[in-house]
Amino acid sequence: MKFFVDSADLKQIAYLNDIGLVDGVTTNPSIIAKSGRDFIEVIKEICKMVDGPVSAEVVAVKADDMIAEGRKLAKVASNVCVKLPLTMDGLKACKHLTADGIQTNVTLCFSANQALLAAKAGASFISPFIGRLDDLALDGLELISDIRTIYDNYGYETEILAASIRNVNHVKDCALIGADVMTAPPDVIAKLAGHVLTDKGLAAFLKDWDATGQSIL
Numbered sequence: 467m468k469f470f471v472d473s474a475d476l477k478q479i480a481y482l483n484d485i486g487l488v489d490g491v492t493t494n495p496s497i498i499a500k501s502g503r504d505f506i507e508v509i510k511e512i513c514k515m516v517d518g519p520v521s522a523e524v525v526a527v528k529a530d531d532m533i534a535e536g537r538k539l540a541k542v543a544s545n546v547c548v549k550l551p552l553t554m555d556g557l558k559a560c561k562h563l564t565a566d567g568i569q570t571n572v573t574l575c576f577s578a579n580q581a582l583l584a585a586k587a588g589a590s591f592i593s594p595f596i597g598r599l600d601d602l603a604l605d606g607l608e609l610i611s612d613i614r615t616i617y618d619n620y621g622y623e624t625e626i627l628a629a630s631i632r633n634v635n636h637v638k639d640c641a642l643i644g645a646d647v648m649t650a651p652p653d654v655i656a657k658l659a660g661h662v663l664t665d666k667g668l669a670a671f672l673k674d675w676d677a678t679g680q681s682i683l
Contacts, residue, residue, distance in 0.1 A: 467641045470649035474501045478652040490518035492649040513543035521571045523549035532559035540568045557587040564588035578612040585622035597630035614644045
């Protein structure tokens with residue numbers, strides 16, 4: 467499963483990228499707003515840092531305007547992936563941008579039927595929001611499973627990008643279901659490495675090593 471970082475924090479992205487944990491980056495207007503920086507400049511810097519797709523979201527609501535914004539964003543860097551809302555206008559924009567050879571990420575997906583439409587429109591990625599469904603006492607992971615089944619049934623090449631990841635169990639469960647990609651905040655990705663037994667074992671090893679009085683360097 468590919469790991470995308472859901473962030474516009476250049477330092478955090480660079481840190482995870484140096485470890486080899488970044489296959490791409492996702493952003494949205496809210497994330498960019500928190501950075502307090504120019505939208506295009508942030509996207510440009512992330513694209514230079516990361517080899518994989520960097521999702522940059524349009525803010526228009528009409529198809530023609532989305533297409534114009536998408537084409538402008540695609541010129542920022544070759545690895546820009548234009549992010550579009552899952553509306554009829556968004557699907558129309560997806561079809562046109564895909565025909566232009568531009569990567570697309572259709573976002574705010576909350577049903578399997580929506581995901582089916584995105585695949586038919588030629589989306590590169592579909593972003594079902596797990597956490598937001600869980601917030602409503604619905605099963606976000608069931609949605610991932612349903613989309614996986616539908617896409618496999620018909621051979622759709624649209625990649626399932628599990629989004630709104632809130633915890634490490636979401637990551638594990640999405641991997642078991644077969645999501646192609648997951649995107650999560652940097653702190654969630656870092657927590658994947660943590661385990662109380664790992665910490666306990668390492669502490670014991672270091673204590674025993676210190677008792678020897680030796681040094682490797």
